[in-house]
Amino acid sequence: EQEGFSQIDESVIEQVQKAFKRVKITNKKIKIIERFSGATLHKLILEIPVESSYSDINKNMKNIQATMGNELVSIEIGDSPNTIDMFIPKKERDIIYLGNLMKNEKFIEKKNEMHLPIVIGESSSGEILFNCMTEMVHLLVAGTTGSGKSVFLHNIIFSLLINTNPDTLNLKL
Numbered sequence: 001e002q003e004g005f006s007q008i009d010e011s012v013i014e015q016v017q018k019a020f021k022r023v024k025i026t027n028k029k030i031k032i033i034e035r036f037s038g039a040t041l042h043k044l045i046l047e048i049p050v051e052s053s054y055s056d057i058n059k060n061m062k063n064i065q066a067t068m069g070n071e072l073v074s075i076e077i078g079d080s081p082n083t084i085d086m087f088i089p090k091k092e093r094d095i096i097y098l099g100n101l102m103k104n105e106k107f108i109e110k111k112n113e114m115h116l117p118i119v120i121g122e123s124s125s126g127e128i129l130f131n132c133m134t135e136m137v138h139l140l141v142a143g144t145t146g147s148g149k150s151v152f153l154h155n156i157i158f159s160l161l162i163n164t165n166p167d168t169l170n171l172k173l
Contacts, residue, residue: 008037008044012088016044019067023060025052033083038126039094044086045078054084087124096122098155102162104128111163118159121152133160 013032020026026049034045048054054077057064065071068088076085101107101119107130111117116133123129133139141149160169 008035008042012042013044015068016046016086016088019064020049020057022067023063025049025057025060033080036126037090038124039096039122040090041124042088042090043124044088045080046084046086048082048084057084098158101128101130102159106130115164115168116160117163118156120156 013035017030020030028049030049031047032044033047036043048057057075061073061075065073070089072089074087076087078084098119101122107117107119107128110130114132114134118131118133120129120131141152143149157171160171
């Protein structure tokens with residue numbers, strides 16, 4: 001598990017196990033290859049049971065969601081053979097601090113190679129997301145009221161102000 005992130009409560013894993021058993025995907029214990037808890041999601045990388053297939057699990061997603069009592073539970077085909085990535089929304093979101101993201105080793109290492117480095121946030125697997133504004137053709141920021149669009153734009157502006165030489169950056173509002 002990645003350092004600095006909350007661990008997945010065993011009750012979530014038990015819930016997944018019970019759901020797979022109830023919808024008759026497998027009676028055996030599910031093999032969890034990796035687990036991660038990000039700011040908004042729990043991510044489990046599961047081995048597809050021998051007696052089942054991805055399509056069996058996918059066909060039963062509505063039943064799994066109903067059994068778990070969460071219609072936002074989802075799956076994707078895993079990166080490794082015979083695996084699935086299962087995403088379970090957290091009941092309470094964690095706070096991600098921009099300062100912590102800007103102190104990330106990957107960002108610090110790459111920001112000097114960029115003309116206008118910005119920190120975007122964190123992926124569902126906990127990876128820091130950043131890019132150079134000069135390489136981004138377009139940036140569309142959309143969402144519902146109160147979802148954080150203004151906060152995101154403020155973070156981009158702040159990221160530019162902190163990480164860019166004043167001779168390079170000229171903001172006109």
